[in-house]
Amino acid sequence: MLKNKPIGIFDSGVGGTSIWKEIHKQLPFEDTIFLADSKNAPYGDKSSEEITKLSVKNTEALIKLGCKLIVVACNTATTNAIRTLRATYEIPIIGIEPAIKPAALQTKTGSIGILATKGTLSSALFHATSQEFTKDVSVVEIIGEGLVPLIEAGKLDDPKTIGLLKKHLLPMIAAKIDYLVLGCSHYPYLIPQIKNLLPPTVTIIDSGLAVAKQTESILTAHHLLSEKTTKPLLQFYTNAETTTLQFLLKEYASDITIEKKVF
Structure with missing residues (x-):
């Protein structure tokens, strides 16, 4: 069932976990998949074309993993690539902009x-x-x-x-x-x-709470809110070392999985 599929989130690295925390607080039963593209961080000093190319790569990886909605938890990726992503994919895509x-x-x-x-x-x-x-x-x-x-x-x-x-x-x-x-x-x-x-x-x-509320709003509008009331599957993937992710998410250590993955 589509509504019980995970929310996909990506960032140019581990920083977007600050957004993930707000989404998880707002929607505690939703499964999530987070991609930390730390190998290519930071995005901020790259060209718009390069940022868009990386954002497309991350979006396609999350779609392949079966996500029902994607949150671009990166200001640089949103401001440079969100229009391209929305024009290319049918899946709902939420961005993050400076407040x-x-x-x-x-x-x-x-x-x-x-x-x-x-x-x-x-x-x-x-x-x-x-x-x-x-x-x-x-x-x-x-x-x-x-x-x-x-x-x-x-x-x-x-x-x-x-x-x-x-x-x-x-x-x-x-x-x-x-x-x-x-x-x-x-x-x-x-x-x-x-x-x-x-x-x-x-x-x-910062924009974390606003993004979490927008995620809930879009899921509701598309009838995609999870019906599950059990412990969610919270998966984190990085294409670099896992150390910083483990440090930033230490309070969730018993509830999450963190893996190194090529994407």
Whole structure:
């Protein structure tokens, strides 16, 4: 039965597990398959054509594994490839974009920060969204250069990670932002470190919960919500080492399987 098939999720690496956690909380009985394309991470410094090619590869791998819906848990892949994916495949596909709208609508200082990859910030979709919602708002866009490889290596508290964060956040603090939008699904893993560096008046926004709610909404609309009420099958595949996945998902260790796989 199609509705009892798994939800497929992919990311340029392990960061999209921050999105997976929100989806699993929202839909605890849904089977899921997560692909971490860590061998090709980060996507942020690749060309749009290359990002689209990798996104197609990941989507086809999840379709072959029998998924009923696909979540692109990567801002860079969404902003560069989602239109191609939706035009190519009939399966429902959900993307993730930086949450610019809530930040722009709620700012009191009139200044917001966006920390994202080069691939996201330079994409046409990001530019269009930003133009629509930030007409009267000052936006400090910073490329989070060097952060994804450190998160992929599990170096969340490494002095190099903290040093890079300080460098990236300094212009935002100087601009008196009151909202920081995390425009990469890897970055929520650095929220504790970011909070230590920002004034307490800054609200951090990521897209995880919004994506989880949208996933539930689309499954409901397509009559694809699982009817199962038993323990779900939670599978994770990576084409690199499994160490960081095991570290980031340690609280789920007894409920999940993590394997190295070519895809």
